Amino acid sequence: MAELHNVPRHIAIVMDGNGRWASKRFLPRIAGHNRGVETLKRIISACPSRHIDTVTVFAFSSENWNRPVEEVSGLMDILAMALSREVPKLQRDGVRLRFVGSREGLSERVKKGLEDAEALTAGNTLLSLNVCFNYGGRWDIASAAARLAAAGTPITELSLSQALSLSFCSDPDLLIRTGNEMRLSNFLLWQSAYTELYFSELLWPDFDEAALDAALSDYASRERRFGKTSDQLVGKSVTKA
Numbered sequence: 001m002a003e004l005h006n007v008p009r010h011i012a013i014v015m016d017g018n019g020r021w022a023s024k025r026f027l028p029r030i031a032g033h034n035r036g037v038e039t040l041k042r043i044i045s046a047c048p049s050r051h052i053d054t055v056t057v058f059a060f061s062s063e064n065w066n067r068p069v070e071e072v073s074g075l076m077d078i079l080a081m082a083l084s085r086e087v088p089k090l091q092r093d094g095v096r097l098r099f100v101g102s103r104e105g106l107s108e109r110v111k112k113g114l115e116d117a118e119a120l121t122a123g124n125t126l127l128s129l130n131v132c133f134n135y136g137g138r139w140d141i142a143s144a145a146a147r148l149a150a151a152g153t154p155i156t157e158l159s160l161s162q163a164l165s166l167s168f169c170s171d172p173d174l175l176i177r178t179g180n181e182m183r184l185s186n187f188l189l190w191q192s193a194y195t196e197l198y199f200s201e202l203l204w205p206d207f208d209e210a211a212l213d214a215a216l217s218d219y220a221s222r223e224r225r226f227g228k229t230s231d232q233l234v235g236k237s238v239t240k241a
């Protein structure tokens, strides 16, 4: 397990590679997405003992609607199934669930499931799990700016960041992307301004506790300067101020 110093409190994950994992096994892509849910459960359980208090995952992007219709409906079914099967367990484990993203285009059944899961787990404090579903960083920034403009509120860094959908939590310290792709794909564009990035060659269904620990060790060796010089940081804890 990673050393206790320099631990990320908030990690963000682009869970990529499910389709390739399935194709390599001559399985339908949806089998990879199902496997991906198992990996997520495993990684979530591993976080509290590693002092991570918030996990934000990318589950379905604004652009994923452009996939074949069977895959999109399969992903909606997986979400609905995971809500009914996994939420009671998350509740028992003290995990607070939030869904981040547009609710437009989601079925009434899914929307109700998201709301119920958020309400049921609202009092939990062990771990916050933010599931970005039907989410895009551009959507988030544009809709926040539109709301501010409609209310006549001046747009500043502070007002905009407070209007974004993840304003209730700190920015991620570490962003992990699996699947051997080095891009953000419209995830957390605003919030990742000073996030440490870590790219794993593993496909998401193959990602495990050891891979998480490798990412945490790598993070522990980074120096986060937030624009300052190294000398300014010596012997001091790093703060953004």
Ligand code: IPE
Residues within 6 Å of the ligand: 015, 016, 017, 018, 019, 020, 021, 059, 060, 061, 064, 075, 179
């Ligand atoms: C990520 O896995 C999950 C979603 C985008 C829903 P992919 O489905 O993108 O898997 P690859 O990248 O095609 O292997």
Ligand code: IPE
Residues within 6 Å of the ligand: 014, 015, 016, 017, 058, 059, 060, 061, 064, 181, 183, 185
């Ligand atoms: C990003 O993965 C979205 C999710 C993991 C949910 P994609 O597979 O959609 O990203 P691109 O298309 O390869 O950039």
Ligand code: MG
Residues within 6 Å of the ligand: 016, 017, 018, 179
């Ligand atoms: Mg992908």
